[in-house]
Amino acid sequence: MATHSSVAHANLTVRQTLLHQLFGDHHGWLFERLRARLGCPSDAADMASETFVQVVALDDPHSIREPRALLTTIAKRLMYASWRRRDLERAYLDALANEPEQFAPSAEQQVMAVEALIEIDRLLDGLSSRARAAFLYSQLDGMTYADIARELGVSAPRVHQYVVQGLRACFEART
Structure with a gap:
């Protein structure tokens, strides 16, 4: 056996x-x-x-x-x-x-920043291009929802939904 x-x-x-x-x-x-x-x-x-x-x-x-x-x-x-x-x-x-x-x-800070950008890109990979853009405009550029809405041609509540999608994607990857 x-x-x-x-x-x-x-x-x-x-x-x-x-x-x-x-x-x-x-x-x-x-x-x-x-x-x-x-x-x-x-x-x-x-x-x-x-x-x-x-x-x-x-x-x-x-x-x-x-x-x-x-x-x-x-x-x-x-x-x-x-x-x-x-x-x-x-x-x-x-x-x-x-x-x-x-x-x-510094060179070390640049490498760390690029690695962070790559990780953010990976986390947001499943989002639509508009949701990704809205999230990045909000989090990286500090744009208001109204400004993002004008930039993307959508409503401010829709921008809010996009930002929530981005935050959810980042949060779910951490858990």
Whole structure:
């Protein structure tokens, strides 16, 4: 009779074999697609590696029926997230460039600010573009609901609803 630990070990061995085969069969293909898309071999290698890290983290890799479709989906999400992070960082640095030098944050503060912006972007990802804009205008720019309503072409009560949605998204992520 097999013990629980021997069954678990056998399942782990099957999982490792499956993941090893998946990597061997598809890593080169994924890397080449990413290299063509990104134009940089080192970025493509990093993105391919991160894609497989996410595959390894899946609860049941045995359920993968279309590995290339899954790898493509994961890689696209990672690529878009990377571009969004880069755009946020660029926008922040552009805004800093317009500030007087004596008010410029240290390099460490800049990194912390970019990380905070990326986290806020992640938290607000599920909101509509208007809800996200209303929340950011309110929280970052200190605009009144009336000003935000004029900017977005909606009513002030609707702005309130949008801001509540943003606050809820941030609060739910903390709990």
